[in-house]
Amino acid sequence: MDLFEYQGKQYFARYGIPVSQGGVADTVSEAVAVAEKIGYPVVVKAQVQVGGRGKAGGVKLAADRFEVELHASNILGLDIKGHVVKRLWVEHATDIAAEYYASFTLDRAAKLHLAMVSAEGGVEIEQVAEENPGAIARRHINPLDGLPIEEARALVTEAGLDEAARDEAARILVDLYRCYVEGDADLVEINPLVLTTDNRVHALDAKVTLDDDAAFRHPEWEEFAGIGEIDERERLAHEKGLNYIGLDGTVGIIANGAGLAMSTLDVVNQVGGSAANFLDIGGGANADVMANALEVINTDEKVEAILVNIFGGIVRCDEVARGILTALDRVELSSPIVLRLDGTNATEARQIIAGASSEKVISEPTMLSAARRAVELAESRSGGGK
Amino acid sequence: MSIFVDEKTKVAVQGLTGSQGRFHGLRNRAYGTKVVAGVTPGKGGSEVEGIPVYDTIDEAVAAQGVDATFVAVPPRAAPAAILQAAEAGVPLVVCITEHIPAKDEAYVAAKLQRDFPKTRLIGPNCPGLISPGKCNIGITAGDIALPGGPVGIVSRSGTLTYQALHELSQQGVGQTTCVGIGGDPVPGTTFVDVLEAFEADSETRAVMMIGEIGGEAEELAAEYIKTKMSKPVVAYIAGQTAPTGRKMGHAGAIVSGSKGTAKGKMEALAAAGVIVAENPTRAGELMVEIVRSLP
Numbered sequence: 001m002d003l004f005e006y007q008g009k010q011y012f013a014r015y016g017i018p019v020s021q022g023g024v025a026d027t028v029s030e031a032v033a034v035a036e037k038i039g040y041p042v043v044v045k046a047q048v049q050v051g052g053r054g055k056a057g058g059v060k061l062a063a064d065r066f067e068v069e070l071h072a073s074n075i076l077g078l079d080i081k082g083h084v085v086k087r088l089w090v091e092h093a094t095d096i097a098a099e100y101y102a103s104f105t106l107d108r109a110a111k112l113h114l115a116m117v118s119a120e121g122g123v124e125i126e127q128v129a130e131e132n133p134g135a136i137a138r139r140h141i142n143p144l145d146g147l148p149i150e151e152a153r154a155l156v157t158e159a160g161l162d163e164a165a166r167d168e169a170a171r172i173l174v175d176l177y178r179c180y181v182e183g184d185a186d187l188v189e190i191n192p193l194v195l196t197t198d199n200r201v202h203a204l205d206a207k208v209t210l211d212d213d214a215a216f217r218h219p220e221w222e223e224f225a226g227i228g229e230i231d232e233r234e235r236l237a238h239e240k241g242l243n244y245i246g247l248d249g250t251v252g253i254i255a256n257g258a259g260l261a262m263s264t265l266d267v268v269n270q271v272g273g274s275a276a277n278f279l280d281i282g283g284g285a286n287a288d289v290m291a292n293a294l295e296v297i298n299t300d301e302k303v304e305a306i307l308v309n310i311f312g313g314i315v316r317c318d319e320v321a322r323g324i325l326t327a328l329d330r331v332e333l334s335s336p337i338v339l340r341l342d343g344t345n346a347t348e349a350r351q352i353i354a355g356a357s358s359e360k361v362i363s364e365p366t367m368l369s370a371a372r373r374a375v376e377l378a379e380s381r382s383g384g385g386k
Numbered sequence: 387m388s389i390f391v392d393e394k395t396k397v398a399v400q401g402l403t404g405s406q407g408r409f410h411g412l413r414n415r416a417y418g419t420k421v422v423a424g425v426t427p428g429k430g431g432s433e434v435e436g437i438p439v440y441d442t443i444d445e446a447v448a449a450q451g452v453d454a455t456f457v458a459v460p461p462r463a464a465p466a467a468i469l470q471a472a473e474a475g476v477p478l479v480v481c482i483t484e485h486i487p488a489k490d491e492a493y494v495a496a497k498l499q500r501d502f503p504k505t506r507l508i509g510p511n512c513p514g515l516i517s518p519g520k521c522n523i524g525i526t527a528g529d530i531a532l533p534g535g536p537v538g539i540v541s542r543s544g545t546l547t548y549q550a551l552h553e554l555s556q557q558g559v560g561q562t563t564c565v566g567i568g569g570d571p572v573p574g575t576t577f578v579d580v581l582e583a584f585e586a587d588s589e590t591r592a593v594m595m596i597g598e599i600g601g602e603a604e605e606l607a608a609e610y611i612k613t614k615m616s617k618p619v620v621a622y623i624a625g626q627t628a629p630t631g632r633k634m635g636h637a638g639a640i641v642s643g644s645k646g647t648a649k650g651k652m653e654a655l656a657a658a659g660v661i662v663a664e665n666p667t668r669a670g671e672l673m674v675e676i677v678r679s680l681p
Contacts, residue, residue: 106492106571108572109602111492111496126643143492143493144496181489184487186488211488211637213486214488217462217487245629245632256545257543258569258635259542259543259547259624260545261635262599262628262634262639263624263666265626269627270664270665275627278635311548311549311552313513313527313530313544314525342552343530343552344529367549367666367667
């Protein structure tokens with residue numbers, strides 16, 4: 001789960017990481033109220049989960065009430081790469097002497113945590129990594145050892161941070177590591193971490209991705225639930241507990257297992273079609289789950305055919321077949337289903353489907369033939385053109 | 387031969403009295419696996435269909451001698467269960483548990499490496515491993531596998547592992563061992579670990595590898611294959627059409643920027659001499675051709 005900047009800053013603050021004084025605003029008058037409270041000049045910042053908001057006009061400096069009104073009204077409702085701004089973060093402006101970068105993430109290949117620190121902050125770190133890799137100091141951190149303050153001090157020195165910033169930056173790094181570990185984040189990133197003209201160091205931006213699997217030990221994450229789902233289909237799927245990602249194509253996909261679902265997307269693409277979604281119904285493919293899945297796909301107006309790809313292992317195919325028939329009673333589907341069932345009890349399952357003689361369900365013996373059939377149906381139903 | 391397990395492997399099921407542990411543990415026993423013990427704290431002295439249950443893995447090891455454990459407990463309890471098994475000296479731990487926090491996985495991996503280097507962890511979030519006709523630990527349906535080799539399978543995905551077994555078995559091509567390493571960011575056993583074992587196993591004559599988007603495990607495997615592997619490898623990478631920045635089901639399956647793409651992985655594997663298939667069916671066909679042409 002990706003947090004918005006303002007949530008990331010609130011998360012940082014819990015671990016003692018200094019951030020600018022500010023507040024959240026959903027309207028122009030709220031933005032003015034925040035600005036009047038914290039004092040001018042302020043920065044009005046769009047809260048969207050996409051990079052490049054500054055260039056898109058989503059970050060503006062305001063010297064007085066008039067400018068806050070002007071910028072807030074322009075930024076609210078602004079479309080930044082498909083993300084419409086609904087919320088602002090208004091914070092006290094900072095006099096910047098230098099901009100740095102700091103982050104923690106997992107190095108999967110090394111099976112260790114990775115700290116990255118650079119004196120070249122304020123730009124995309126990928127760009128720094130490409131153009132000047134030597135400017136990034138990296139260090140693996142063994143979770144059994146953690147990050148002692150001496151290590152953090154060595155790291156900021158190696159990264160070439162200004163002398164005046166080093167003590168404070170090292171302390172922030174230790175707190176940021178604690179935020180990363182105890183806060184169960186997949187990523188914590190401060191870009192830029194700034195040195196102010198009066199020699200203080202603080203986080204001017206906050207990027208935090210939380211590990212959804214750790215939600216059970218973070219009841220405080222409740223307030224973040226449902227954020228970032230800009231797609232109505234995904235919101236609906238999430239409510240039903242389905243593992244769904246919306247895409248742009250015309251073939252709706254239902255499969256059991258993430259790998260098989262990904263593979264189904266691949267095969268649909270290879271036979272000339274395009275998937276409308278990724279949907280993994282997992283191991284519990286009973287009638288209820290199947291009906292929920294079909295309901296979600298049915299709300300997608302672009303869908304012209306639905307491909308159900310099940311490999312029965314633990315899941316028995318006859319149960320899946322019955323589930324589909326039950327689902328058909330519950331849901332008025334606007335598209336036909338092409339069904340591929342293999343594995344445990346597949347023969348019985350095919351008999352069940354054949355016996356029901358529903359015009360809505362077409363059985364195919366293999367994953368490839370099912371994908372071809374679904375794509376053909378989708379194309380003919382959308383008038384052949386795509 | 388098989389890798390990691392054989393017909394003599396004695397298995398304990400941690401969480402045998404839970405619904406998952408009971409269902410899969412009994413299924414594994416019905417397949418012919420020597421399931422000798424169950425472990426559930428507080429339920430020591432009871433039994434599940436004739437399998438004695440112990441309070442701790444230590445007691446199970448002392449009473450029965452245990453070569454491998456099957457960890458089928460919820461995410462909160464799984465890290466401790468894995469480390470207890472390692473502490474008890476069990477050389478192989480297979481963990482099917484899904485949704486373990488990444489921080490816990492990283493901690494467990496570091497702890498095993500530093501304090502218990504003799505214990506191999508397979509998983510978490512994996513279907514387990516099966517050596518057809520000999521031993522099945524985990525959730526794979528035994529009847530889709532075919533004994534006798536000569537193909538070894540290693541896979542990051544569950545259902546695609548079954549698909550791979552199915553494609554080969556249907557054509558009459560058997561497997562030596564099929565290892566599901568799991569789709570999480572910190573797998574205990576990696577592609578390279580399994581490829582090394584297959585390379586050393588005299589009965590395995592070709593390897594089928596099923597990867598997916600995210601991370602760089604496939605690239606590291608390509609490096610290993612290129613420099614160290616003599617046996618033919620066929621690979622399929624799932625997620626060729628996956629969008630950037632979205633987790634495709636598995637915690638580990640995410641393309642970030644240009645990193646972790648299927649394209650990059652397929653190119654790395656092809657450059658290492660691996661035969662790369664565009665879908666699982668094609669991978670099966672290519673492997674059948676290779677097996678039929680083996681001397």
